[in-house]
Amino acid sequence: MNKFIGYRCSLCGREYLPGQVTYTCPQDGGNLDVVLDYASLHGKYQPEDITSRTDPSLWRYLPLLPVSEPPGDSTPLHAAGWTPVFDLPRLADKLGLQNLWLKDESRNPTASFKDRASAVVVARAQEMKAEVVVTASTGNAGAALAGMAAAIGQKAVIFAPKSAPQAKVAQLLIFGAKVILVDGTYDDAFDLSIKAANEFGWYCRNTGYNPFTAEGKKTAAFEIWEWWTEKHREWHEDNVSREHHAPLTVFVSVGDGNIISGIHKGFKDLLALGWISGMPRLIGVQAEGSAAIANAFHAGQETIVPVSAKTIADSISVDLPRDGVRAVRAARETNGTYLTVSDEEILRAIAELGKMGVFAEPAGAAAYAGLVRAAGSGVVGSEDPILVMNTGSGLKDIRAAMKAVVEAPVIEPVLKAVRKVVRDLL
Ligand SMILES: Cc1ncc(COP(=O)(O)O)c(C=O)c1O
Ligand SMILES: [Zn+2]
Numbered sequence: 451m452n453k454f455i456g457y458r459c460s461l462c463g464r465e466y467l468p469g470q471v472t473y474t475c476p477q478d479g480g481n482l483d484v485v486l487d488y489a490s491l492h493g494k495y496q497p498e499d500i501t502s503r504t505d506p507s508l509w510r511y512l513p514l515l516p517v518s519e520p521p522g523d524s525t526p527l528h529a530a531g532w533t534p535v536f537d538l539p540r541l542a543d544k545l546g547l548q549n550l551w552l553k554d555e556s557r558n559p560t561a562s563f564k565d566r567a568s569a570v571v572v573a574r575a576q577e578m579k580a581e582v583v584v585t586a587s588t589g590n591a592g593a594a595l596a597g598m599a600a601a602i603g604q605k606a607v608i609f610a611p612k613s614a615p616q617a618k619v620a621q622l623l624i625f626g627a628k629v630i631l632v633d634g635t636y637d638d639a640f641d642l643s644i645k646a647a648n649e650f651g652w653y654c655r656n657t658g659y660n661p662f663t664a665e666g667k668k669t670a671a672f673e674i675w676e677w678w679t680e681k682h683r684e685w686h687e688d689n690v691s692r693e694h695h696a697p698l699t700v701f702v703s704v705g706d707g708n709i710i711s712g713i714h715k716g717f718k719d720l721l722a723l724g725w726i727s728g729m730p731r732l733i734g735v736q737a738e739g740s741a742a743i744a745n746a747f748h749a750g751q752e753t754i755v756p757v758s759a760k761t762i763a764d765s766i767s768v769d770l771p772r773d774g775v776r777a778v779r780a781a782r783e784t785n786g787t788y789l790t791v792s793d794e795e796i797l798r799a800i801a802e803l804g805k806m807g808v809f810a811e812p813a814g815a816a817a818y819a820g821l822v823r824a825a826g827s828g829v830v831g832s833e834d835p836i837l838v839m840n841t842g843s844g845l846k847d848i849r850a851a852m853k854a855v856v857e858a859p860v861i862e863p864v865l866k867a868v869r870k871v872v873r874d875l876l
Contacts (some may be wrong), residue, residue, distance in 0.1 A: 453491055455630045456515035457661055463734035473659050474539035481773055482661040483715065484516050488722040495709060497725050501676055503545050506532045508566055508669035514719060518663055519774075520573035522528060522602035526559035530569040530598065533557045535677050535837070538806055541818075545825040551837040552808060552818075553674065556843035559601075562765075562811075563670070563709055563841040564594035570666030571655045572598045580653035582607055586643035588636045588705070588765045589618030595655055596625035607652060609643040611636050615764060615847040625847035635759070637646055637769045658772025664712035671716025674700065674837065697730050697785075699830055700838045701845050703816040704734040704788070705766035707743050707777025709841065714780035730837075732786040733829070734777060735820030737796065740768055743777045744788035752778050762793040762850050765842060787829060791819040798822075800844065800854040809844035809851070817841070 457466045461480030475482060480609040495513055503510040508531025512519055520527060535553045542550035558565035568591065575583045584607040585595045592608035599606035608622050612631040622629045640656060647654035657663055678698055702710050710732055720726045736744045740759035746752060754774035759767040771777065781787055791799075796812050799819035803810050810818070817838050824830045844851045859874075861867035 453482065453486050453513070455487045458485050459483075473654065473661070481658060481664075481711075481776055483776075484661050484665050486514065486516065486719065488719075492723050495723075497679075500672075501679075508569060508666070508673075509530065511669050511672050511876065514670075514672065515570060515573075516662070517570055517573040517577060519604065520569075520576050524646045525601035527569055527572060527598050527601040529559045530565040530666075531558070532673060533670075535808075536808065538838075541802065541806060545822065546832050547825060548833055549831070550821075550838070551836070552803070552834060552838045552840055553670070554808060555670070555839060555841050556808075556814065558594075560590075560593045560597035560625075561843035561846060562590035562594060562814075563667070563839070564590040565598060566669050566706070567591065567657070567663035567666035567712070568594035568598040568655065570669075571595070571660060571662045572604055574662045575604060576602070578653060581605060582650070582652040583655055584609070584643055584647050585655040585657075586636065586640040587614075587695070588767065589614040589621075589846065590693050590765055591655070591657055592627070592629075593618055593621035593625070593846075594625035596622045599627065600625040609639040609641055609646070609732070613764070615849065616847045617846045617848065621846075622763060635769060636767065640772070650804075656772070658706040664715050664773075664776075665709055667709050667712025668716030668719060670709075670839070671713045671720070674698070674713075674730070675717070675720055678730075696831070696834045698730055698837055699731040699733060699786070700835050700837045700839065701733045701735060701817040701821050701824070703763070703766050703813050703820070703841055704736050704777055705740065705768045705771065705813065706744055707734075707773035707780075709839075710734050711773050711776035714776070714784065717784075729784040732780045732784045733820065733824065734764065734781050734786070734788045735764045736788065736790050737766055737815050737816060738790045738792050740766055741790045742768070743771050743774050744790050745786040746774060747781055748779050754778075759810075760799045761796075762853070763796055763812035763816050764847065765811065766816060789820040789823050789829070791816055791823060793823075795819040795822065797850070798855040802806040803840065804844070804854070808840055810840045811842040811844050811847045812850045813838040814842040814844070
């Protein structure tokens, strides 16, 4: 069955066949949604056909993806996705919530959510027999592409701003990608990478440009769906008396807007298949200093006005978000909203999550910082079940992490010196 039947432009609604376009709508530059043959899929699969698959990775959703399985079984490419969900009861108590969980995307092979997108784009590149895949990146998308490509010997070129955290640049280099650091912003790197892709005939993975990134990211929605269904089954079996009628509310940090629109697409696929009856609420969190999508959302419009981005959360520092329109809709169409958080709130969130055993990079912790805001302002109620996405590992930006904590004392190697500091430590 050919399940991938084409693209639909998110702006003008024009439809294209799979071979007709590669990136965005030729008419208006709109982001393209991948269209699957939902009628055939509906006839062919029941939810159990997916949930009974045993692959502990996003490839368990292959029947709902517009690619065929890539080579490289038992490589990191086949280990992307299927991330754990943790209970956060102490933080729930603190915020006056009854149910709070965190889905930890830092457990992906290259330690961020972006592995989902890169795994699917690499699969697409293999189908197209692309010699080189290129991406612009604030760091994580590049590390993900470099890692997934390295796993199967695919060549990759990464354009990143020269200000990208060192750990992210180290990842790119260690994975053997050709790395080009741009003396400019992420947006400069983005535009340049597209020019280079056109000039050299490379396949471009750019976020909010290549339609297959959202298809990879939608697999997080499928995992949330499986987990949430299982949670309900457990509650039912245990006769948990508490009512859980409120929809799940998902908090996710937003830069270009492709993660939130990818998650939205996943839930829309499930709705189209008739496997869910309603949508979770999607709440996007941006840094105050990089809030172009939140601004548009609150102005009640889809026109994205660029900002001059400045935030400690480098992964979500974007002047002109490339998937802004779909990101605005992801919140609007699910009864969600957008929140903005300051760098101080992000640093506090890193420290709070750390005390729960979760080490998040600033962009990852921003989602939790958003929840703190939301709980304090009535955007969520105490009975709302909440899932926070941690999209990246704190090990990727230890300079920022060190700003969230008090530095350790350095002492002479004698017990007397320990006695002196121990009172302050415990
Ligand atoms: C850790 C992390 N969180 C959040 C985001 C935001 O994703 P998007 O740009 O698709 O909105 C990114 C993007 O680079 C990221 O790396
Ligand atoms: Zn269009």
